[in-house]
Amino acid sequence: xxxxxxxxxxxxxxxxxxxxxxxxxxxxxxxxxxxxxxxxxxxxxxxxxxxxxxxxxxxxxxxxxxxxxxxxxxxxxxxxxxxxxxxx
Ligand SMILES: [Zn+2]
Numbered sequence: 854x855x856x857x858x859x860x861x862x863x864x865x866x867x868x869x870x871x872x873x874x875x876x877x878x879x880x881x882x883x884x885x886x887x888x889x890x891x892x893x894x895x896x897x898x899x900x901x902x903x904x905x906x907x908x909x910x911x912x913x914x915x916x917x918x919x920x921x922x923x924x925x926x927x928x929x930x931x932x933x934x935x936x937x938x939x940x941x
Contacts, residue, residue, distance in 0.1 A: 862887040867894045875901055 870884035888894050
């Protein structure tokens with residue numbers, strides 16, 4: 854995204870620095886001047902902070918329960934099932 858401002862920090866550089874800040878890593882540049890003037894980066898940073906607040910970084914992979922769920926479902930019977938079969 855081309856959103857240069859007078860601080861010579863573009864959106865990509867700003868977001869890289871903000872990402873480092875969020876992760877507690879050294880920031881490659883000072884993004885605050887760009888962030889103050891760029892609505893797109895403000896929105897991006899708000900979203901990142903919201904995801905971090907919800908613990909999205911700590912989400913563990915969940916087990917695949919597809920087979921267990923589908924195996925527990927009875928085949929559809931009755932009027933609706935009958936109509937569906939007739940229309941095919
Ligand atoms: Zn920006």
